[in-house]
Amino acid sequence: MQFPADLKYTKEHEWLRVDGDVVTVGVTDFAQDALGDVVYVDLPEVDGAVSAGDTVAEIESVKAVSDVYSPVTGQIVAVNEELDGSEESINEDPYGAGWLFQIKLADVAELDGMMDVAAYQAFVAEQEH
Numbered sequence: 510m511q512f513p514a515d516l517k518y519t520k521e522h523e524w525l526r527v528d529g530d531v532v533t534v535g536v537t538d539f540a541q542d543a544l545g546d547v548v549y550v551d552l553p554e555v556d557g558a559v560s561a562g563d564t565v566a567e568i569e570s571v572k573a574v575s576d577v578y579s580p581v582t583g584q585i586v587a588v589n590e591e592l593d594g595s596e597e598s599i600n601e602d603p604y605g606a607g608w609l610f611q612i613k614l615a616d617v618a619e620l621d622g623m624m625d626v627a628a629y630q631a632f633v634a635e636q637e638h
Contacts, residue, residue: 510633511538513604517620518629519580524604530617532581535608536568536599539633544570547599552588553610559585561619566609568599577609581619587611 512518517525522540526533541547549569559565559579566577588610592598599607614620624632 512626512630514626517623519623520632521578523580525580525623527620530614531586531611532614533608533611534580535603536577538603541600541603544568544575545572546570547596550592550596553585555585555588557585559583559612579612581612582615583612585610586613
């Protein structure tokens with residue numbers, strides 16, 4: 510399983526790639542593996558305001574439907590429209606082509622509460638036992 514060191518992680522198994530005050534969000538390799546084959550993604554509306562913890566997207570797989578939560582407060586500035594018809598990108602490249610949406614951060618300090626790669630690996634190890 511892959512866990513890129515340059516990302517931040519949440520307990521909901523989402524990853525965040527920070528670029529200034531914009532955060533790209535996706536689901537981790539662990540999450541996509543647990544979901545199984547992704548067949549549909551319902552993404553948020555661009556320009557919508559979100560608060561940390563809000564349900565903002567839904568991923569449907571052959572096993573289940575899972576909510577995706579906003580890890581931070583801000584405004585949705587982009588969604589990955591390439592996923593429409595190519596949902597398998599979440600399984601094949603969760604940290605690249607499988608990204609979900611981007612949020613312009615309201616408060617960069619919210620990132621302080623996210624896990625780094627070592628903390629996330631330890632969290633996943635606990636989940637597996």
